[in-house]
Amino acid sequence: MKQNTVSEIARGLGCPVDNNLSRQELSEQAIAALHILQKVIRAASQSNPSFENLIIHPPFRDASLDGILPDGINQTMHAEQNIQKALAGDKECQYQELIAKLGLQEGKHVIVPIAGKYVPCAACSEVESEAKGPDGLFDPKSEKFVLHRSTQRIGMAFWDEVQHIAIEGLDADQGKALAKGIAIRDRFYENPEKLQASHREMVEDYSFDTDSASSEDDSIL
Structure with missing residues (x-):
């Protein structure tokens, strides 16, 4: 291998x-x-x-939403968001530790290969796109971390989930990060045509995390 x-x-x-x-x-x-x-x-x-x-992240739950969400609506934080939240919370220390282990000079990129069984959902894709922008966790110009996905495809937006996102990774300034997080939320509600997933080819639910168009899940696997 x-x-x-x-x-x-x-x-x-x-x-x-x-x-x-x-x-x-x-x-x-x-x-x-x-x-x-x-x-x-x-x-x-x-x-x-x-x-x-x-590292296994426990399911994220906002207790303030208990008793408020309609029946059948769950709250969650997808695995990608847990990874970004953990990395953003201690990024300088983790970066220094990683470049020491890898024998890299200061300023060299550390690749963060985020991949799972399935393509990223619409919300995770939106967050990752923002995190790759100016002052985000994966901004190449920050000379620290670079996100790598094995696919350019984007999955569905889950209508029956309240998805918590890794706001910490959207900007080094937490005030700006919060504003970017709110902007992401508002795009889903008010300007879906501005989403990364907009005008893209529809990807079936739970398609595998690959660029292959014939990678739908198969019950015999």
Whole structure:
């Protein structure tokens, strides 16, 4: 797998855009990520796994919404938002720790490969797009973190969910971050034509996180 990964990166496949890394540095980060996955899988096979390299975020719940939401409407924070919230909350310390482990110079990008089984939903895509903008967590000009997705496709907006988002990652200034979060909310309510998902090809519910158009979930898998 390592050889295939290095070979693909050398050919420019799967490389995140807007980064200041050499192909060698990209390969080293990819291999480091594979090592972490390997450690998690090995830990899972033990009789008493510790999962030191795995973080499980508890479901987010705003108690102030209890008794207010209509029947059938749930509240949630998707996994991507949990990752961004945790990273934004301590980004300088985590960045310094990561570049030390990876042997990178100050100002070199650390790639954050966010991917799951399914394509990002409309809300997560909107947040990620904003976080890649000026002063956001994934703003390439900040010379810290760069977001990498394995697909450019966008999934559905869940009508039956109140989705909490990682406001902390939208801007280094928390006042501006809150304003950007409110703007995202307002786009869904008032200006859907301005959403990232607007005028894009419809992606079926729970399509796999790939650019393949024939990646719908299959019950036989």
